[in-house]
Amino acid sequence: MSFEDQLRETLRQEPAPADFRAKLMARVQAESRAAALPAPWWKRRLSLALAAALVAGAVIPAGVLEHERRERERGLAARNQLLTALAVTNSTLRHTREMIRRNTRHS
Amino acid sequence: MRNLWIVLAVAAPLAAQQGFDFKSLDKLGAQAKETTNVTLEGPTLQLAANFLGADGDSDAASLKEMVSKLKGVYVRAWEFDKDGMYSMADVEPFRAYIRAGQWTRVVEVKQEKEISEVYLKAGAAQQFGGVAVIDAEPRELTIVYIEGNISIADVGKLSGTLDIPDLDVLKRGGAASGAKGGKSNANGKNDE
Numbered sequence: 001m002s003f004e005d006q007l008r009e010t011l012r013q014e015p016a017p018a019d020f021r022a023k024l025m026a027r028v029q030a031e032s033r034a035a036a037l038p039a040p041w042w043k044r045r046l047s048l049a050l051a052a053a054l055v056a057g058a059v060i061p062a063g064v065l066e067h068e069r070r071e072r073e074r075g076l077a078a079r080n081q082l083l084t085a086l087a088v089t090n091s092t093l094r095h096t097r098e099m100i101r102r103n104t105r106h107s
Numbered sequence: 108m109r110n111l112w113i114v115l116a117v118a119a120p121l122a123a124q125q126g127f128d129f130k131s132l133d134k135l136g137a138q139a140k141e142t143t144n145v146t147l148e149g150p151t152l153q154l155a156a157n158f159l160g161a162d163g164d165s166d167a168a169s170l171k172e173m174v175s176k177l178k179g180v181y182v183r184a185w186e187f188d189k190d191g192m193y194s195m196a197d198v199e200p201f202r203a204y205i206r207a208g209q210w211t212r213v214v215e216v217k218q219e220k221e222i223s224e225v226y227l228k229a230g231a232a233q234q235f236g237g238v239a240v241i242d243a244e245p246r247e248l249t250i251v252y253i254e255g256n257i258s259i260a261d262v263g264k265l266s267g268t269l270d271i272p273d274l275d276v277l278k279r280g281g282a283a284s285g286a287k288g289g290k291s292n293a294n295g296k297n298d299e
Contacts, residue, residue, distance in 0.1 A: 074154065075154050075155070075157060075158040076158055078147065078151050078152075078154045078155035078158065079155045079156075079158035079159055081145045081147055081155060082145075082147055082152070082155035082156070082159070082174065082180065083159075084143065084145055084182070085145040085147065085180045085181075085182040085251075086170070086180075086265065088143055088145070088182045088184050088249060088251065089182065089240065089251045089253070089265050089266075090265060090266060092184075092223075092240050092242045092249045092251055093225070093240060093262075093265060093266035094266060095223065095242055096214060096216060096223040096225055096240065096242060097266060099216040099218055099221060099223050100214065100216055102218060103216055103218060
């Protein structure tokens, strides 16, 4: 086969299948319908940002308050321990002083 | 051999700086009717100082100033049901630790079966590096160890010129929960 014949064979027009037009139109319509439909709300950026802000707004202050409450509790517990330690020291030193006084009186 | 000397040269001062292991005294709590166990040091001690005055503590400012210069406050006190539940040998490791350091015994009082000793640690000019007290009665034993800069005026404050709440008042107010009211620990720091 000559080159010209090969080219002619390759470029030979063939009729489209009978349902080609119908299939093509159906597909085009389906794709345009899908493109026209809005994304569900949970897939929209604005909704996601809003939801994230709401969650952050609810969780962060609660977390901060809880942290502050725990720190205050820890501080007050430590303060109570310190006062206890000072009270024991105070009473012990007073006892020592009292013993010295008694010893001095006896001698 | 040279390396060994270097290790020894580094380790010896570190060993000397090691604090007393108060856990070694905790066995006394097993036989005690009441135990007070307070360990406050570093950030916890300063946190405690920051909360002084939170409930209208009187003399809070003066106490805060004193406590801000301290490194550690350790108190162990035991009350026993009967005589002879402890011996002075139990206290000996603490005494030995004090003797090995730069502490001077400034008070030693003995009366019948009672012994009271007060030690001060050498510090900077006009200041001491700490105060330690051993108070032993037949049914009560108290050990106080306070480390940090402390003046003679502070020792005076500790022994009564400040309005430090009385233990009974603390007990009634619930401040000393676990202290002098049972065998629970009252540590500012986790010993465990």
